[in-house]
Amino acid sequence: xxxxxxxxxxxxxxxxxxxxxxxxxxxxxxxxxxxxxxxxxxxxxxxxxxxxxxxxxxxxxxxxxxxxxxxxxxxxxxxxxxxxxxxxxxxxxxxxxxxxxxxxxxxxxxxxxxxxxxxxxxxxxxxxxxxxxxxxxxxxxxxxxxxxxxxxxxxxxxxxxxxxxxxxxxxxxxxxxxxxxxxxxxxxxxxxxxxxxxxxxxxxxxxxxxxxxxxxxxxxxxxxxxxxxxxxxxxxxxxxxxxxxxxxxxxxxxxxxxxxxxxxxxxxxxxxxxxxxxxxxxxxxxxxxxxxxxxxxxxxxxxxxxxxxxxxxxxxxxxxxxxxxxxxxxxxxxxxxxxxxxxxxxxxxxxxxxxxxx
Ligand code: KG4
Ligand code: ZN
Numbered sequence: 001x002x003x004x005x006x007x008x009x010x011x012x013x014x015x016x017x018x019x020x021x022x023x024x025x026x027x028x029x030x031x032x033x034x035x036x037x038x039x040x041x042x043x044x045x046x047x048x049x050x051x052x053x054x055x056x057x058x059x060x061x062x063x064x065x066x067x068x069x070x071x072x073x074x075x076x077x078x079x080x081x082x083x084x085x086x087x088x089x090x091x092x093x094x095x096x097x098x099x100x101x102x103x104x105x106x107x108x109x110x111x112x113x114x115x116x117x118x119x120x121x122x123x124x125x126x127x128x129x130x131x132x133x134x135x136x137x138x139x140x141x142x143x144x145x146x147x148x149x150x151x152x153x154x155x156x157x158x159x160x161x162x163x164x165x166x167x168x169x170x171x172x173x174x175x176x177x178x179x180x181x182x183x184x185x186x187x188x189x190x191x192x193x194x195x196x197x198x199x200x201x202x203x204x205x206x207x208x209x210x211x212x213x214x215x216x217x218x219x220x221x222x223x224x225x226x227x228x229x230x231x232x233x234x235x236x237x238x239x240x241x242x243x244x245x246x247x248x249x250x251x252x253x254x255x256x257x258x259x260x261x262x263x264x265x266x267x268x269x270x271x272x273x274x275x276x277x278x279x280x281x282x283x284x285x286x287x288x289x290x291x292x293x294x295x296x297x298x299x300x301x302x303x304x305x306x307x308x309x310x311x312x313x314x315x316x317x318x319x320x321x322x323x324x325x326x327x328x329x330x331x332x333x334x335x336x337x338x339x340x341x342x343x344x345x346x347x348x349x350x351x352x353x354x355x356x357x358x
Contacts, residue, residue, distance in 0.1 A: 011085025
């Protein structure tokens with residue numbers, strides 16, 4: 001048996017715990033989702049999130065430990081997300097991790113959530129990854145491009161100046177009556193629309209052409225929908241959500257005309273093309289020999305298909321779908337090299353809402 005790390009993640013709206021052996025073998029993993037709590041508000045409500053984390057943290061950790069058939073004495077360390085994220089949410093995970101560390105005399109390891117997303121890919125493809133690598137981290141909170149050097153030095157190459165890509169999916173879905181989170185619904189419905197039906201322009205980013213901006217496309221979708229008097233179909237979808245929290249594709253299609261499916265397909269395709277164009281150019285510029293795509297938006301099937309179709313001159317790695325969105329496996333995996341280097345946090349560890357990676 002190798003070294004077991006218990007990872008804890010509570011930066012946003014998922015309470016997650018996992019036990020990972022030697023940074024790559026998943027021994028037990030649990031994610032308690034708060035979707036049902038926040039769904040009706042159309043986004044994450046920070047106060048409710050911290051309360052739900054408090055409720056879920058102990059049983060979630062217990063479940064992961066049980067699945068891994070281990071106890072605290074069997075662990076080499078406990079790792080926790082220190083940021084970025086919602087301060088009240090982060091604090092729940094950090095406080096519990098400190099308590100475990102203190103009570104069981106285990107080293108405490110602090111992990112950056114964004115580095116966690118990157119390690120969701122590294123843990124599976126360590127042997128195939130070639131450096132320098134370019135990482136595109138796309139989630140509800142972040143859209144970043146990093147160059148990763150041989151020595152694991154991160155350099156920020158580009159980032160969003162306004163909305164994150166996942167946030168754009170969520171805002172467009174909310175606006176059109178598809179509820180929260182928007183990414184999975186748009187992903188499911190986009191294949192039924194024509195991606196070339198509505199033309200969106202990719203913004204010209206002065207200063208750094210590798211930066212992103214998604215607030216323009218969100219506004220363009222709003223103008224498009226306002227010009228077409230879509231209020232009846234939007235109201236029908238909001239009604240559907242009241243009786244059916246998670247409608248099926250067929251149920252959505254029954255309240256979504258073809259023109260709206262075309263709009264969703266065009267929106268998704270524009271976001272995907274924009275992400276891959278800037279990531280591709282950044283990879284060429286930085287001499288990257290492989291690309292990592294991670295974060296909730298990395299679940300997107302349009303993004304996965306388009307990345308393969310681009311035939312980049314280097315391999316592109318995505319995490320398994322379950323490890324693309326927030327989870328604790330990635331936190332335990334990212335902590336392993338820190339355990340090997342003896343990089344431990346003290347009991348003074350604080351939540352860092354705006355922690356950056358580079
Ligand atoms: O990584 P994540 O779980 O949390 C953050 O760190 O933000 O990402 C959640 C985001 C949400 O914005 C959600 O709409 C988006 O990922 N997402 C998707 C898909 N699944 C989740 N976006 C596009 N297509 C998907 N299939
Ligand atoms: Zn995340």
